[in-house]
Amino acid sequence: MADILFSNVRILDGSGEQPYEGAVLIQGNRIKRVERDSETTGDGSMAVIDGAGATLMPGMVEAHTHLSWNDQPTLEAIALLPPEEHTLFTAQMAKRYIDMGFTSCVGAAAAKPRLDVVIRNAINSGQIPGPRYLANGQEIATRGGLGDTSPPHLEFPELSFGYVVSGPEEIRAAVRRFIKYGVDLIKLNLSGEEIAGVAAEETPMTDEEVAVAVEEAKRRGKRVCAHARSSESVRMCIRHGIEIIYHASYADEQTLDMLAAAKDKHFVAPGLAWLVRTSEDAAGFGISPDSPLGLQYARERDIAIETMAKMHRRGIRVLPGGDYGFAWIPHGQNARDLEYFVNLVGMSPMEAVLSATKLGGAIMGRPEELGQIREGYLADIILVDGDPLADIRILQDRERILAVMKDGTFHRAPDVAADERSLRWAV
Ligand SMILES: [Zn+2]
Structure with a gap:
């Protein structure tokens, strides 16, 4: 395969440095060279893409993805899609x-x-297009907690959204089962969730259960993430070394101090879009803003925004993404989280970009080779029409994302017909 040169681009490299003009050479699946102020137009041995001043930046990383949530209004409806259709849907979302x-x-x-594992394997073997993907199992839920959606008279595992356990031995068995299936991560539902009828500030899973689950996961080299909205559930994550903390809305001051003291060991992905949209945009699906549920989500939204601003000020790593895949928060709009980070949490546009790139490489477990445009790094790159630092919202617009490259190969090459942008795709 010929080398690929992006010339005449504005490089937003994901290191935190301000963008600069230059050229980037891709060789195989890696970034071979980053040239500042270069006006090189390449030579005959390489494919040259004249970026016409477009922004070249690292591909974005979503920190909390549910490829198999099928844009339905309830957990029950997601759980009840038959496996065949569900596999096809999940593959489409990967794309x-x-x-x-x-x-x-x-x-x-x-x-x-097994949905995540099967899709990850299909992506990695080239059967379907998709991002680099860390596969998870079902979320592990306590009986009666968030994720236990089977009706009381029909307690069949197949009917439930989460994988229901009760007690240390059942949770041990669940973790071992998912590891057998080939997951990269284990997910524990520590706290409640209003839409599931379990208060977000409740913590149904016990310390004993969490300890066993984490021990089993770590014994096999698997990472652990947790649904943790209550302050107590965030403390559990810190106590047990659960690396990835989802939500964390109600973390109180003392919990924030504990987290700040261990900030290099944890990532937080709040999933703000879920709170914003559920409290504001779900009326068409039975959750009007002035309904009891709408008001609960509005309260959590306001508290979570405050909590994330505090975390950000303390240098805790806050990342975008989370819980897209419901009717009122469909897949594909995920870059809205960056807009929320800027407008609600108080990040600068640069900090928001870094949360999706540099920190993204870190949460993928590959900070030394992923999430930046830097020599030797993996060539995961997007070409963007415009300046995300001037308007972070352009990252939500598929038309503005002119090209997507993963591992040195174009998933979407720049459109030759996009002449109005004076892009040239010369081979
Ligand atoms: Zn989630």
């Missing part, structure tokens, strides 16, 4: 994420035990 410039995603639980 949608990379189409939208997300070249890596952290799986935050699948709706069926």
